[in-house]
Amino acid sequence: MRYGLGPEVLRDLTFSVEPNSFQFLTGPSGAGKTSLLRLLYLALKPTRGLISVFGRDVATMPRSALPDVRRRIGIVFQDFRLLDHMTTYENVALPLRVMGREEASYRAEVVELLRWVGLGERIDAYPPVLSGGEKQRAAIARALIGRPELLLADEPTGNVDPQLARRLLRLFVELHRSGTAVVIATHDIGLMDLYDARRLVLSEGRLYLYD
Numbered sequence: 001m002r003y004g005l006g007p008e009v010l011r012d013l014t015f016s017v018e019p020n021s022f023q024f025l026t027g028p029s030g031a032g033k034t035s036l037l038r039l040l041y042l043a044l045k046p047t048r049g050l051i052s053v054f055g056r057d058v059a060t061m062p063r064s065a066l067p068d069v070r071r072r073i074g075i076v077f078q079d080f081r082l083l084d085h086m087t088t089y090e091n092v093a094l095p096l097r098v099m100g101r102e103e104a105s106y107r108a109e110v111v112e113l114l115r116w117v118g119l120g121e122r123i124d125a126y127p128p129v130l131s132g133g134e135k136q137r138a139a140i141a142r143a144l145i146g147r148p149e150l151l152l153a154d155e156p157t158g159n160v161d162p163q164l165a166r167r168l169l170r171l172f173v174e175l176h177r178s179g180t181a182v183v184i185a186t187h188d189i190g191l192m193d194l195y196d197a198r199r200l201v202l203s204e205g206r207l208y209l210y211d
């Protein structure tokens with residue numbers, strides 16, 4: 001992967017994320033973690049090389065197939081990407097609304113998840129008035145609500161205190177136990193030490209696997 005005429009950001013990577021697996025993706029700032037997650041989310045195309053997602057080659061996938069593939073992926077962006085004109089509840093419920101579900105069938109589920117991530121009091125608040133940590137938890141809840149087959153999370157505990165980080169990690173582990181493949185990009189060694197899992201380590205554009 002390279003951006004424009006810049007240097008190669010990622011090179012000679014070979015790995016797979018197995019269904020129902022759990023892994024941390026780590027490496028120093030600028031090592032390419034976000035780029036790798038964006039490649040897996042099909043938000044970027046590799047300059048060279050082959051990526052297949054859910055068994056389909058990304059290079060030959062028609063644009064029309066993208067929404068279906070993305071619906072199977074939950075993603076927590078580093079900058080949250082919440083919609084400011086929707087309440088916390090509406091942001092989190094959005095993936096279910098897009099799937100065409102009736103509100104009556106999911107309202108309780110959304111409220112329960114919001115309570116779980118500690119946003120029970122912020123259900124009707126709009127993102128501009130949320131703190132960084134609250135936005136992060138709303139972004140996590142939105143990524144989890146559709147029970148995706150693959151969860152990609154970019155520094156999902158970067159804005160919360162260590163106690164809440166542990167709680168969120170537990171949520172990711174539970175999701176994994178219920179059948180989701182989880183990839184968590186993080187710098188936080190303390191967080192990784194809390195859960196014995198595979199580590200994908202990026203360094204100078206290359207990937208080292210510690211199973």
Ligand SMILES: Nc1ncnc2c1ncn2[C@@H]1O[C@H](COP(=O)(O)OP(=O)(O)OP(=O)(O)O)[C@@H](O)[C@H]1O
Nearest residue numbers: 003006009027028029030031032033034035036078
């Ligand atoms: N849109 C872009 N255009 C040009 N270069 C980019 C772009 N996005 C990222 N890069 C470069 O690619 C490299 C990898 O960046 P990336 O954001 O993937 O790293 P990261 O490991 O996620 O970093 P951090 O931990 O700081 O978020 C960096 O050198 C960065 O400057």
